[in-house]
Amino acid sequence: MALLRLSALACALAACGQAGAAPGVASGIAPPVGWTSLPEIATAVGAAARAEGVTVDGAEAWGEPAMGCYAAWVGLHGEGATSQQVMQGLEAAKLTLTDVVKPELGDDGLITLAFERAPYRGHLRVRVAAPALTMLACFANDREPAACELACTPLLGALK
Numbered sequence: 001m002a003l004l005r006l007s008a009l010a011c012a013l014a015a016c017g018q019a020g021a022a023p024g025v026a027s028g029i030a031p032p033v034g035w036t037s038l039p040e041i042a043t044a045v046g047a048a049a050r051a052e053g054v055t056v057d058g059a060e061a062w063g064e065p066a067m068g069c070y071a072a073w074v075g076l077h078g079e080g081a082t083s084q085q086v087m088q089g090l091e092a093a094k095l096t097l098t099d100v101v102k103p104e105l106g107d108d109g110l111i112t113l114a115f116e117r118a119p120y121r122g123h124l125r126v127r128v129a130a131p132a133l134t135m136l137a138c139f140a141n142d143r144e145p146a147a148c149e150l151a152c153t154p155l156l157g158a159l160k
């Protein structure tokens with residue numbers, strides 16, 4: 001239950017406005033050339049991840065809003081940092097999920113998937129090492145999806 005709001009990451013990202021700064025630990029991920037830091041999205045992602053028993057270690061976001069390209073990273077630890085909770089949260093967020101790959105044995109490992117919730121479409125990678133979890137989402141609207149996909153591919157590869 002603790003990760004249901006976090007797992008609705010794509011929904012939170014798609015609805016973010018502009019304000020504030022994000023807490024904590026840095027991702028160490030370099031955004032694509034030309035993308036800028038979007039602390040307002042990072043703040044919203046961090047807030048969406050907060051729940052009883054969960055500590056948000058850090059949140060970052062970047063984008064090229066004129067092209068409609070966005071990415072967000074969040075790291076956390078606590079109860080519920082499991083593959084099962086992530087998947088339940090994504091399903092509860094009413095996202096269309098495709099190309100889902102998740103750990104087969106145990107809970108630790110990498111979850112990768114594509115998601116869609118109009119007008120956004122993107123990819124999500126989640127590194128689960130219970131009780132810690134790191135998520136990286138990269139997504140775009142309909143403005144320049146091919147250019148965003150080209151930028152997202154190497155970015156998502158940064159989450160090992």
